[in-house]
Amino acid sequence: MVLELDYDRSLLGKDHRAGPIEVTKELIQDFCKAIGETNPIYTDEEEARKAGYPTVIAPPTLCTIFLRRVIIPDIRLNFGKARFHAGQVVEPIAPIMAGDSLMASSYLKEVYPKTGRSGTMVFIVWATTFTNQRGETVAEVQESYAARE
Amino acid sequence: MAHGQIEYYEDVELGHEIGPLEEDISDESVVDFCEVTGATMPNRFTDAEIAQRVRLSGPIVPGIMSMAIMARLLTDWSPKGVLKHFDVVFRQPVPHTSVSISALVTDKREESGEYLVECDVYLSNEESGRMIGGRAIISLPSRG
Known part of the structure; x- marks a missing residue:
């Protein structure tokens, strides 16, 4: 039997935005402290410059917060x-x-069913693009949520 | 380079094991993380009663916190590498507990002028087994 999914299809591809989101040195430091990250390129300006960056950078998954x-x-x-x-x-x-200073833009990417040993689940996938103050894309994120019977 | 770290693409072999990184995820560290994210507390990550209301056996670790700690294994291993892609599947909720994070190099290739290493990454402990599984791609410098 084909599962007929009913949801608000008008949301597919429709943008939802947030920002500007300010990324401060303190925020990066607090994030590093909370996850036990000690690489100095995230917390020490001089070490970041030695590595070729103008200032400290964020750990790779910081944007998820x-x-x-x-x-x-x-x-x-x-x-x-x-x-x-x-x-x-x-x-x-x-x-x-x-x-x-980041902008975040999210849209509903897809909704699809999947049947496995534990039954059928429906996956809801949201995609988000983060851009910086120069309009450069800095990160792409996809989140999947599962709905269970 | 510190023990266990790598610098160049050429130093990595298929089957290379990364870690383990042993991490004690405490109630306090989850609260600290939730504060950084600006999450409203108490919530299912910090409060047993709220967690039970949503059918969890106790407060759990936020998925994005687990993912950040898993990424740390990779950034610790290759301080000069750049994480290009990281996907994870949350197989089961992670309680506040001691976990072990490890990775295994499954592929290495040159692609569009980049030197890429691919690995499987896991977060597990003895009691629950593998709670999160993932795949990461890291770009490394080459000796040329």
């Missing part, structure tokens, strides 16, 4: 009650640096 700045709507999926964070993809494109 900004994802919830984007208010994403309920897609009104007619399937399952339990939802959980099923997976995530991060693609750093260019360094995010202290002093950057």
